[in-house]
Amino acid sequence: MAQYNFGAGALWGTPTTDAFGAIIAVPTPQLLATTQDVSIDISGDIKTLYGQNQFPVAAGRGKGKISGKVKYGQFNGAVLNALYFGQTMTSALLADYADVTGSVIPATPFTITPTPPSTGAWSVDLGVRNAQGNPMTRVASAPTTGQYSVTAGAYLFATADTGQTVFISYQYTATSTIAKTSLVQNIAMGSAPTFRCDFFNQLGGNGLSLTLYSCISSKLSIATKIDDFLIPELDFEAFADSAGRVMSWGTAQ
Known part of the structure; x- marks a missing residue:
């Protein structure tokens, strides 16, 4: 039986370090609820070797890149801080x-x-x-x-x-x-929180699971429309963690 998947799926971000590089000992996984769409792009540079003829005689993969983007509907301050700002947050x-x-x-x-x-x-x-x-x-x-x-x-x-x-x-x-607030300080370049990303999508019990062990967010977009809901967008990139792990994935078939 063929496997098909449908819908936006679910995505969790589990903070691993704060903006100052401090390891979060007991992290709280954050669900980016009411997911609208998710895209995870895995790419690599291809290097080719040419001789005297028109087409390459050898090819190899160079630098790789994994980037992701998620749009979600449920606005939550804990998600914003854990996955993008990583600074002190209070309940107020x-x-x-x-x-x-x-x-x-x-x-x-x-x-x-x-x-x-x-x-x-x-x-x-x-x-x-x-x-x-x-x-x-x-x-x-x-x-x-x-x-x-x-x-x-x-x-x-x-x-x-x-x-x-x-x-x-x-x-x-x-x-x-319940409410959250945070004062974002002007910290040194290179400092940013990191998180583990877990994505799951399924149809009829056939699921696709994908884990990115260490991620850093490159953009947080908050755009409004006069006649629509606010849909935050979080862009991120993955890299190897301290154990050298980049990604794991699993399918039902």
Whole structure:
């Protein structure tokens, strides 16, 4: 019976070292869930030897290369950090609030203090727009018409702008046991996390298993569309691990 395979399959990345080269003693395998498509390309340079005639008299394989690409639908911070950034990650919420409701500037003291979602704490101003959608100008203090100042999340407006509707956007943080956040430091070139890649695809019990023992990611792409889901894309290349292993594979037939 012939073997056929169908669908995108499943791909796991198991971190082996962090961005600084430290071995991860007890790694957590990361499933790149809701896989959309996977491609793994195995190639090698072919060197040919010519004599006096038109076609080569010998050929040999030179440098080899294994590269992969996966697109997946379930966005997960642990996956991003383990397979691409490899730096310190904490459980906390870091988010932006883009105001689409608006608030009316009150009379004395002409101040609006937004309440961040999730009992969060205001951290960074991302601008204020008036009812016409035009940006207001931020100043250090004593705002005049069309201006505002902000201190610790309290937005002060001009007396003359009382009664106007404004839209305040900002960044905030909040305590969370689920959300992930990380500050990516500017580290030395050559430093990057490595991981083991396991891919499986099957149809009717006939499977294809492929393991790449040591991989490094070359690109993380995060592209959005106005009418579609965010589909992250991770590109990577494989190389030999400390035991000289590059790849293992297995098929049902």
